[in-house]
Amino acid sequence: MSAPPAVEIRGLVKRHGGRAVVDGLDLTAEAGQVTAVLGPNGAGKTTTIECCEGLRVPDGGSVRVLGLDPQTGGRELRAQVGVMLQDSGLPTAVRALDMLRHVATMYAVPRDVAELAERLGLGDFAGTTIRRLSGGQRQRLALAIALVGRPALVFLDEPSAGMDPQSRHAVWELVRELRDDGVAVVLTTHLMDEAESLADHVVVVDHGRVIAEGGVRDLVAATADRTLRFEAPPGLDLSSLAAALAAATLAVGAPTPGHDPVVRESTPGEYALSGPVTPDVLAALTAWSAARGVLLTSLSVGRRTLEDVFLDLTGRNLR
Numbered sequence: 210m211s212a213p214p215a216v217e218i219r220g221l222v223k224r225h226g227g228r229a230v231v232d233g234l235d236l237t238a239e240a241g242q243v244t245a246v247l248g249p250n251g252a253g254k255t256t257t258i259e260c261c262e263g264l265r266v267p268d269g270g271s272v273r274v275l276g277l278d279p280q281t282g283g284r285e286l287r288a289q290v291g292v293m294l295q296d297s298g299l300p301t302a303v304r305a306l307d308m309l310r311h312v313a314t315m316y317a318v319p320r321d322v323a324e325l326a327e328r329l330g331l332g333d334f335a336g337t338t339i340r341r342l343s344g345g346q347r348q349r350l351a352l353a354i355a356l357v358g359r360p361a362l363v364f365l366d367e368p369s370a371g372m373d374p375q376s377r378h379a380v381w382e383l384v385r386e387l388r389d390d391g392v393a394v395v396l397t398t399h400l401m402d403e404a405e406s407l408a409d410h411v412v413v414v415d416h417g418r419v420i421a422e423g424g425v426r427d428l429v430a431a432t433a434d435r436t437l438r439f440e441a442p443p444g445l446d447l448s449s450l451a452a453a454l455a456a457a458t459l460a461v462g463a464p465t466p467g468h469d470p471v472v473r474e475s476t477p478g479e480y481a482l483s484g485p486v487t488p489d490v491l492a493a494l495t496a497w498s499a500a501r502g503v504l505l506t507s508l509s510v511g512r513r514t515l516e517d518v519f520l521d522l523t524g525r526n527l528r
């Protein structure tokens with residue numbers, strides 16, 4: 210019989226104050242894969258992960274972690290699951306490296322503390338008390354603590370948030386190694402480049418449900434292959450612009466039903482167009498702007514990214 214998935218969630222429901230913040234969510238994470246859970250603020254990601262960690266009791270559905278119920282799996286699960294929380298909850302008066310050494314003693318076969326500390330650059334602040342660490346340093350320590358017990362499954366909540374580029378790449382490298390060693394990695398992130406560069410499987414969550422999932426390439430390829438972004442004064446009349454762009458699409462023939470261009474103002478003054486990006490659409494955009502005296506201060510056509518997919522699905526940016 211094949212091993213059960215590292216995480217198997219079916220129909221998870223969690224309510225707060227009568228409101229379902231997780232509302233029938235299904236998620237599977239396999240060993241030897243990085244599963245990225247993406248979603249806007251308040252989508253229910255952390256609540257879902259906390260149900261897997263046994264920190265919250267579900268109101269409905271089932272959660273299995275390494276084949277066990279997190280509510281009753283207790284010690285057996287703690288020995289095999291590494292957890293990196295955003296708010297690490299570490300004691301503040303302890304020195305960073307002492308904390309890591311202490312946690313290592315709790316495991317039967319811990320990783321080499323010196324090697325792990327070196328990999329994550331903890332040497333620079335080994336003797337500093339946790340209270341005095343910067344946000345990025347604290348993150349690196351929390352990650353080391355999550356990994357020191359050689360877990361079979363790790364939950365990483367925004368693992369490289371607040372880190373400088375060098376530290377982020379060290380973290381990414383470590384995550385790839387874990388995956389190659391057969392560890393199941395579940396990470397939540399707002400960083401598209403983090404998900405794009407690490408994830409084997411992406412699960413997009415909104416309003417407590419999964420709204421899309423698949424490999425990064427599948428998700429990106431499921432829609433058009435290019436995207437158009439531009440900057441202009443905030444508050445453009447998007448319905449008038451969309452009509453002009455739709456006319457340009459029609460003018461060149463062969464419109465695809467349901468694929469009219471859609472323009473969104475993702476943040477004030479920043480616009481993204483989904484739908485076919487053709488030379489005529491580009492010409493129609495600049496003609497529409499010129500007719501209204503609107504100056505486009507930047508304009509780019511590029512490869513679609515997960516960020517675009519996310520915007521199409523939820524109408525919102527990830528942050």
Ligand SMILES: Nc1ncnc2c1ncn2[C@@H]1O[C@H](COP(=O)(O)OP(=O)(O)OP(=O)(O)O)[C@@H](O)[C@H]1O
Nearest residue numbers: 225226230231248249250251252253254255256257
């Ligand atoms: N203990 C609680 N009591 C009441 N509401 C809560 C509680 N915990 C979470 N919520 C609400 O549940 C919703 C989902 O929160 P959750 O932290 O799971 O979202 P998230 O997707 O992790 O968001 P973020 O990306 O901001 O971390 C939010 O609206 C939040 O305010």
